[in-house]
Amino acid sequence: MIGGERVGGIVAAGGSGTRAGVAKQWLSLGGQTVLRRSAATLAACELVDVLVAVVPPGEEARAAADLAGLGKPVRAVAGGPARADSVKRGLAAADDCALVLVHDAARPFATPALVRAVALAAAAEGAALAALPASDTVKEAAPNAGGAPRAGRTLDRRTLWLAQTPQGFRAEVLRRAFAEAGAAAAEATDECALVERLGLPVALVPGEAGNFKITSAEDVERARARLEAPVAMGVGYDVHPFGPGRRLVLGGVEFEGDGLVGHSDADICAHAIGDAVLGAAGLGDLGRHFPDTDDRWKGVSSLVLLREIARKAAAAGWRVGNCDVTLAARRPKIAPRAEEMRARLAEALGVAPAQVNVKATTGERLGFVGRGEGIAAHAVALLYRAAL
Ligand SMILES: Nc1ccn([C@@H]2O[C@H](COP(=O)(O)OP(=O)(O)OP(=O)(O)O)[C@@H](O)[C@H]2O)c(=O)n1
Numbered sequence: 248m249i250g251g252e253r254v255g256g257i258v259a260a261g262g263s264g265t266r267a268g269v270a271k272q273w274l275s276l277g278g279q280t281v282l283r284r285s286a287a288t289l290a291a292c293e294l295v296d297v298l299v300a301v302v303p304p305g306e307e308a309r310a311a312a313d314l315a316g317l318g319k320p321v322r323a324v325a326g327g328p329a330r331a332d333s334v335k336r337g338l339a340a341a342d343d344c345a346l347v348l349v350h351d352a353a354r355p356f357a358t359p360a361l362v363r364a365v366a367l368a369a370a371a372e373g374a375a376l377a378a379l380p381a382s383d384t385v386k387e388a389a390p391n392a393g394g395a396p397r398a399g400r401t402l403d404r405r406t407l408w409l410a411q412t413p414q415g416f417r418a419e420v421l422r423r424a425f426a427e428a429g430a431a432a433a434e435a436t437d438e439c440a441l442v443e444r445l446g447l448p449v450a451l452v453p454g455e456a457g458n459f460k461i462t463s464a465e466d467v468e469r470a471r472a473r474l475e476a477p478v479a480m481g482v483g484y485d486v487h488p489f490g491p492g493r494r495l496v497l498g499g500v501e502f503e504g505d506g507l508v509g510h511s512d513a514d515i516c517a518h519a520i521g522d523a524v525l526g527a528a529g530l531g532d533l534g535r536h537f538p539d540t541d542d543r544w545k546g547v548s549s550l551v552l553l554r555e556i557a558r559k560a561a562a563a564g565w566r567v568g569n570c571d572v573t574l575a576a577r578r579p580k581i582a583p584r585a586e587e588m589r590a591r592l593a594e595a596l597g598v599a600p601a602q603v604n605v606k607a608t609t610g611e612r613l614g615f616v617g618r619g620e621g622i623a624a625h626a627v628a629l630l631y632r633a634a635l
Pocket residue numbers: 258259260261262263264265266267271272301326327328329330331333334351352353354460461462
């Protein structure tokens with residue numbers, strides 16, 4: 248509310264993310280969607296009374312659920328083919344607001360202070376936008392009939408500002424701007440351009456360098472790097488008892504003597520590493536992905552499971568940095584075959600053997616390990632965030 252007038256925050260989230268190759272509004276960054284982050288910035292400004300999310304048709308319910316709990320009422324409406332169509336529909340949904348702020352969903356790093364500054368400038372002048380003065384020298388390309396781009400002339404950068412959002416308006420000004428532009432509004436790349444055409448004042452509010460728009464796949468990575476840890480670690484632990492008539496398989500290598508009891512081949516070395524990788528990737532544990540009630544995993548080589556785990560971690564945006572496993576086993580002797588084990592484990596994980604370490608301890612005759620009743624495996628894994 249500004250001077251007793253209601254303020255609506257319109258989040259333009261009706262795009263399809265053609266250039267980034269992903270619907271940016273639904274991307275999860277640091278555990279929250281890009282849409283929620285952008286809407287949360289508007290909601291955190293005390294001047295904003297209501298949020299209007301404009302999303303691709305059919306995604307209104309998803310948006311309403313995503314934006315629950317931001318502390319402001321939310322209206323989710325369907326957007327249109329061009330940005331201007333979406334914003335126009337958002338404006339219609341904010342029909343009880345005398346002032347509106349339009350913010351790109353694709354700009355999740357604006358601050359509430361910027362929202363406030365734009366809202367106050369728009370209330371005072373009729374229209375305002377966040378913008379950064381150009382700091383690079385700006386060239387205008389000359390026509391070159393299909394050839395490589397050529398510089399035509401250099402513009403005076405002292406007069407140039409790079410437009411951001413939020414952009415704020417007296418609602419009647421924006422309504423008039425849309426009405427006068429008619430079908431040509433679809434060509435406008437921002438809403439202030441439509442107000443400029445009317446010859447009305449548009450205030451420039453100093454924007455924020457961090458308020459970049461996620462446009463390309465590189466921008467997605469830049470945003471991810473800002474919000475998400477570049478590494479993650481996980482631990483894995485597994486225990487199996489010895490049983491008669493079972494093959495003893497550890498790290499994909501077969502040993503002599505009775506093996507371990509389990510639903511798969513009971514390769515606890517692979518299981519502990521698999522659990523560590525799943526844990527680091529935040530994907531739960533082995534039991535969740537390969538339940539022992541599922542016959543597909545009965546007697547299966549655990550290297551198959553490990554391969555699948557590495558694939559799931561990669562799909563979640565992680566690559567294996569390294570793993571280390573310790574087997575607590577009175578028998579068999581691990582050291583003579585540790586290199587073989589590490590090669591097989593590494594192959595299943597899709598990494599080099601140098602990224603996997605296998606070692607063992609006998610249990611010093613203590614506990615179930617020391618009595619030779621079973622084997623325990625402890626593993627850690629370090630993952631690096633990979634480009635998606
Ligand atoms: N019909 C459209 C097109 C765009 N937008 C929104 O306008 C903002 C800026 O647009 P842009 O970065 O171009 O997003 P996309 O349209 O998704 O991307 P692209 O142009 O690469 O398809 C985004 O938050 C986008 O969701 C919108 O609400 N409705």
